[in-house]
Amino acid sequence: INAEYGETTLERRNHLQVGLSGKRAVSFSEKKEVIPPAPQTSPPQSDEEESPTVGGFAFTMQREDAKEAQILIQQEFIKTMVARYLNISIKDTDESLKDGVILCQLLNEMRKNAVRIINMPQGEEKLSTIKATKNLTAFQKFTSMYLKGDCCTLAEIQQGELTPIYETLKKLSERFPLQSDA
Secondary structure (H helix, E strand, C coil): CECCCCCCCCCCCCECCCCCCCCCCCCCCCCCCCCCCCCCCCCCCCCCCCCCCCCCHHHHHHHHHHHHHHHHHHHHHHHHHHHHHHCCCCCCHHHHHCCCHHHHHHHHHHCCCCCCCCCCCCCCCCCCHHHHHHHHHHHHHHHHHHCCCCCCCHHHHHCCCHHHHHHHHHHHHHHCCCCCCC
8 A cells, every 4th residue: 555654634545556466556546534643742841730632622722712812802992992982882893893884983083084975874774885895995095095004904894804903993093092192
């Protein structure tokens, strides 16, 4: 059997060759599950007790917890910024920013007439995709001009990617602090 050692894929192609004893070589393909060897765990090197790991599971959980904590910090920063600049509270950070209304209003609070036209929803209706895109484009155009391109993209805002939005708003708040903060 010709097989590469150390392969970690679940599917691979094996070629069986029968020819070691001088018979004719035959080859075929088959799906075969390759199970990686169990990881070796070592005792903790510090005084702190570590949870045992199986295949990096505990490390993955710690990384997920850290990522969740980072998202919560970013959401709180955005909510606080909106509350301080606009005197309103938002519940769902991702959904509140997707139409660009709050983002454009924040810009106008930071810098007068940064966005001249903000498309607003009428009543309980959701803002149309075209109008939301116009708001987001205005926000992105302003931020890329003042932050020299180091800002979130239109796609990142539309997809609700919080980290780039947070980083952009943080840079803007440092560049254009509230008048009471200055």
